[in-house]
Amino acid sequence: MPSRTSSESTTAERVGQHARRIVLVAHSHVVGGIERHVVTLAEALSGMGHHVAFAGPLDGWLGNRMRDAGCACLHLPMHGMYDLWSAWRLVRFCRSERAELLHGHAQRGARYASWAARRLGLPAVATAHSTQAWKWFDPDTTLIAVSRAVRDALIAAGIRAERIHVVHSGVADIGATPLPGACAPPEAGSTGPARRPLVLGMLSRLERVKGHDIALEALAALRSRMPVRLAIVGPEDTDWARQVRAMAASLAARALAATREAAHPLGRAIDYMQAYFARPITLTELAGAVNLSPYHFQRSFKTRFHVTPQQMLMAIRLQRAKGWLAAGLPAAEVAAACGLADQSHLNRAFLRRYGTTPVRYQKQVQSGR
Numbered sequence: 001m002p003s004r005t006s007s008e009s010t011t012a013e014r015v016g017q018h019a020r021r022i023v024l025v026a027h028s029h030v031v032g033g034i035e036r037h038v039v040t041l042a043e044a045l046s047g048m049g050h051h052v053a054f055a056g057p058l059d060g061w062l063g064n065r066m067r068d069a070g071c072a073c074l075h076l077p078m079h080g081m082y083d084l085w086s087a088w089r090l091v092r093f094c095r096s097e098r099a100e101l102l103h104g105h106a107q108r109g110a111r112y113a114s115w116a117a118r119r120l121g122l123p124a125v126a127t128a129h130s131t132q133a134w135k136w137f138d139p140d141t142t143l144i145a146v147s148r149a150v151r152d153a154l155i156a157a158g159i160r161a162e163r164i165h166v167v168h169s170g171v172a173d174i175g176a177t178p179l180p181g182a183c184a185p186p187e188a189g190s191t192g193p194a195r196r197p198l199v200l201g202m203l204s205r206l207e208r209v210k211g212h213d214i215a216l217e218a219l220a221a222l223r224s225r226m227p228v229r230l231a232i233v234g235p236e237d238t239d240w241a242r243q244v245r246a247m248a249a250s251l252a253a254r255a256l257a258a259t260r261e262a263a264h265p266l267g268r269a270i271d272y273m274q275a276y277f278a279r280p281i282t283l284t285e286l287a288g289a290v291n292l293s294p295y296h297f298q299r300s301f302k303t304r305f306h307v308t309p310q311q312m313l314m315a316i317r318l319q320r321a322k323g324w325l326a327a328g329l330p331a332a333e334v335a336a337a338c339g340l341a342d343q344s345h346l347n348r349a350f351l352r353r354y355g356t357t358p359v360r361y362q363k364q365v366q367s368g369r
Helices: 006-018 033-047 061-068 084-096 106-120 148-156 212-222 239-250 267-276 283-289 294-305 309-326 331-337 343-354 358-367
Strands: 021-025 051-056 072-075 101-105 124-128 142-145 164-166 198-203 228-233 254-258
Touching: 021 033, 021 084, 021 106, 033 051, 033 061, 033 101, 051 061, 051 084, 061 072, 072 084, 084 106, 101 106, 106 124, 142 148, 148 164, 212 239, 267 283, 267 309, 283 294, 283 309, 294 309, 309 331, 309 343, 309 358, 331 343, 331 358, 343 358
Parallel strands: 021 051, 021 101, 051 072, 101 124, 124 142, 142 164, 198 228, 228 254
Antiparallel strands: none
């Protein structure tokens, strides 16, 4: 992991004999909130003096980041939810790393971490990142929900509330001290000078499940008390982004949209893939979206994300394909909706990525409902 600062070294010294050997387990080939969460967690744990290892696919952004950071890594494909070979390899890896705790992320990572922990007699923790994913979590495992909404969804699914702890993901905690110049709500009847606007920033995928509409309603309610603005980071040309703008207008709340360029210019290429994955996209087209030559773009993208643009685009398409297959759409329709040439193209890519065919995956998901 990255070299520690003096303050981090002091923290590590305080951890002292309580340092643990932790294996993080996550299945991912793309870049999103879960992946960045795992990287941030690994960096924080390492900075506190814990030994961190990682098990998961090493041919995606997350695997490459963990490997480049110096973690002990195991390439663990986790093909589906019943990959016994991956489960056996994870057990061997945990033994070789002398693991004391397994931490699984999302449903698949949590499932394999729970299996290995039971086999080895070790404690396991699982982090739930979505309100729509609960089925494969072990009810006897301690769960971390990244929001109260996720916690409520897990409870509604039958998981005992006492086993769930809410730990919000996001940027590092800056404490309870107000930021310089932060505006507080005016007192009732106050006639003092106007205050600077309260700005709420949201960094997430522009999808309905992220709750941008709820934030807009909250901002509209606050307008009677203070000036407010909403800053949204993400692509502006998706259906949900257009709906957010329409809601902002109807609620008389000002929504400021920005692209991912605020984080890194190459992020615009990923935004472009996510917006137009349903049709053919050329390397020249992607390079043009970030104002680079195809050659420079290809090299820069691989350097930053550790995968080629073509690999990233295919990962995005297959991730969408999984969702549509789970919803019951025919494989041929899914292939067309994902911008692939035909069902055979989907079959080959899906089998190469996940170790099973789309039809088998669909049957597996439906049989588990």
